[in-house]
Amino acid sequence: MIRKVFALVPREFAALTPKLVAAITVQALCQAAAYVLLAPVLEALFDGDTGGAWRWTIGLAVAVAGVIGFGFVQAVVGLRIGVGMQQGLQTRLGDHLNSLPLGWFETQHAGSLSRLMVENVREVQGLIAYLLAKMLTGVIVPLGVAIGMLFVDWRISLAMLSAAPVLYLVNLWANRSYTASDERLHEASAEANARVLEFAQAQPVLRSFGAVGEGNRALNAALARQRRAATGLLFASVPGLIVFSLCVQAVFLVLVYLVVGQVTDGGISAAAAIALIAVSARFIEPLNQAAQLGTALRSAASAADRVTTLLAEPTLPQPDSDLEPGAPSVVFENVSFGYRPGAQVLSELSFTVEPGTTTAIVGPSGAGKSTVLRLAARFHDVDSGRVLVSGHDVRSQSSRSLLGRMSLVFQHVYLFNRSVLENIRAGRPEATDAQVRAAAAAARVDEIAERLPRSWDSAVGEGGAALSGGERQRVSIARALLKDAPVVLLDEATSALDPQSEAVVVRGMHELTRGRTVMVVAHRLATIAHADQILFMEAGRIVERGTHDQLLGLDSRYAAFWNERSRATGWRLESASV
Structure with missing residues (x-):
């Protein structure tokens, strides 16, 4: 998905995308490092090792400074690309529409094109400006924490890494059901937009035949279909969101269980256990955010697919140069x-x-x-x-x-x-x-x-x-x-x-x-x-x-x-x- 979205970035802003990804990645790694460093800091404090606590705190402060600094860079660059992308992408779509065969427009709904040019472009722009950072952070931070925990407790690290493919498969399942429902909603909304436009333009005809209000079956049917599609999208997204959230919480419970088990067996101290539980909570936080953003991310991904599909429509081949016209025959x-x-x-x-x-x-x-x-x-x-x-x-x-x-x-x-x-x-x-x-x-x-x-x-x-x-x-x-x-x-x-x-x-x-x-x-x-x-x-x-x-x-x-x-x-x- 990320590659597809970046392909939609206008050329004048394309050079900024590596900078954006780098800033997000470094910020996420700094955030992961900060979470991992919480374990030795808390353990040292609970053990009364003030000197050790200060040494680990300095490292934690450096990581937090990296989160703030690189977070500012990614916010500025992401916003710059997103704002420029909205106008640039709409211009690109307009130029592409100008190069399509005129006959192509005879089979298209004006409502569908209008929704794509305005709403879908805005969703794609929002994905770059706001959601991309949250999406990458939701992947890099937990992975970074899991790897960093190898140096603290390998058993906790192994549990975290084992949870990753499970969560990925659950998210993939949720995406599939959502995508089909979102496409149905897009089609229903496009038809409803077209019917509303038709309703406004054809008032003399509609009134002369008593087809306004409830009598306008075409408009009512289109709006009803849109409502059903919206309800279907809700039922398609909510189960995936609930299941993913439950899986995240289950992972957290497993981590807590492992920590408590080690305390019971005498493998670690109570202070270390508290520190590990705190880090486990930080590991879960980005995953919870990803679950909450899942619907917005999937909607933006579907919008990017529709924009990409339109740009892939074959244009009318144009010659390199015009020929001198002869007699008008x-x-x-x-x-x-x-x-x-x-x-x-x-x-x-x-x-x-x-x-x-x-x-x-x-x-x-x-x-x-x-x-x-x-x-x-x-x-x-x-x-x-x-x-x-x-x-x-x-x-x-x-x-x-x-x-x-x-x-x-x-x-x-x-x-x-x-x-x-x-x-x-x-x-x-x-x-x-x-x-x-x-x-x-x-x-x-x-x-x-x-x-x-x-x-x-x-x-x-x-x-x-x-x-x-x-x-x-x-x-x-x-x-x-x-x-x-x-x-x-x-x-x-x-x-x-x-x-x-x-x-x-x-x-x-x-x-x-x-x-x-x-x-x-x-x-x-x-x-x-x-x-x-x-x-x-x-x-x-x-x-x-x-x-x-x-x-x-x-x-x-x-x-x-x-x-x-x-x-x-x-x-x-x-x-x-x-």
């Missing part, structure tokens, strides 16, 4: 891909999107349409084949360079809890206010700003909660317009909008796609009909391709799809006559 060559082994989503997909053209991808749900866009943006790496953007394999381009030449507008728009202006500027941070407002005007966001209390400076709420779905899409399109990238990946999200909002969003989309290379997962008939190329997908394959007229002429899958969509657009509700 997108090419799929025999691409196959699955999100997990044995479950293929795309099979030998091949097509080309020529520069300045629009390719519409249509088909039934689950055909793999959105996956195509995600592979073009390298959310994941393909299993076989290759994806080329601007003439180069996406794997030979850095994520910054690749995504810098793309504007992505997907169905689920996320806005930051900042002003309208700042949310649009995220598309190009160096843009001027005039450029931001020009992009906003093209997407008709200026109409939104006019009705907000603080106009452009109004915060849009977490996730854009203060705006409607259509308004969030307009801000997203304005952001993409400001970026002015040559390749546009568009997952149309107008099907859930009212006709007025849809008309405004569609105008913004037309402005966004003009003169650019566009791949669009199309839902609107007008977008499909005007595309330069249409790819009709089923079960991860392209089963038909061509222009709108060509595919209608085939009178096959696409024609049936078109006719069904056309009939659906003519549906309307009419009042029933009685």
Whole structure:
């Protein structure tokens, strides 16, 4: 565990870790020496040997001074590493998250990452700053006392050394049961955090369906699971703590029994017996402290495991240098891909999107349409084949360079809890206010700003909660317009909008796609009909391709799809006559 924790220490503080361990070790040895020296000091005092008592007291004073001096050093160094570690480790985790495939985040709970970045990092930091000294002291001091007792009474020393493996095995047993329960609590707490966040963000939906309070079964179930996991952790930790404490006390009783037996047999004097009992109590003290800290140590060790596991997640390989981009085209060559082994989503997909053209991808749900866009943006790496953007394999381009030449507008728009202006500027941070407002005007966001209390400076709420779905899409399109990238990946999200909002969003989309290379997962008939190329997908394959007229002429899958969509657009509700 110690090696794993030290591996998490930032590089600028790594050089201090040997100094910290050395200070703790020397302090613990001085403490052990002080405990061992109690025996001759007390024995000399009880025997009335004042001169001998003074000689041993000088040695005891030197040992105590070492405890104080090296204790101060380890406290300062440990605190320095711990404080620096919290910020450094969070920065390291943030950098690592930035280098993971974008698709990795689609399967992760925000609550789990939040708990890991804050609570788990704090536990690991506390392990270095405070708990490490207590943990090493709990091992070194008893061992040092046991070895030092060889020079006082070998039988007591042998009993102490014999107890060590027993206590180790009991602690190992307690760790195993605790670790499994702690992992269950972490998962339950992460789910509960996510459900609380969801509960706060989805109040309009929850209230409209009466799912607040006791009616919100998902939140209640998550909180109940967290309570059960916390109770399980308690029941898993308490037995181990009790058993370990009982074993420690049993060791102390055995030591006292041995001392009393020697007095009874006349092997040692009553004064020596008192001294040995005092040393035995000092031998037990660090073990009792270790038992009391056991839960905190195991929790910190589990936190270190989770942090290490996240840092071990494979990052998206990045090239050493970027290639000069060619014309803005997108090419799929025999691409196959699955999100997990044995479950293929795309099979030998091949097509080309020529520069300045629009390719519409249509088909039934689950055909793999959105996956195509995600592979073009390298959310994941393909299993076989290759994806080329601007003439180069996406794997030979850095994520910054690749995504810098793309504007992505997907169905689920996320806005930051900042002003309208700042949310649009995220598309190009160096843009001027005039450029931001020009992009906003093209997407008709200026109409939104006019009705907000603080106009452009109004915060849009977490996730854009203060705006409607259509308004969030307009801000997203304005952001993409400001970026002015040559390749546009568009997952149309107008099907859930009212006709007025849809008309405004569609105008913004037309402005966004003009003169650019566009791949669009199309839902609107007008977008499909005007595309330069249409790819009709089923079960991860392209089963038909061509222009709108060509595919209608085939009178096959696409024609049936078109006719069904056309009939659906003519549906309307009419009042029933009685």
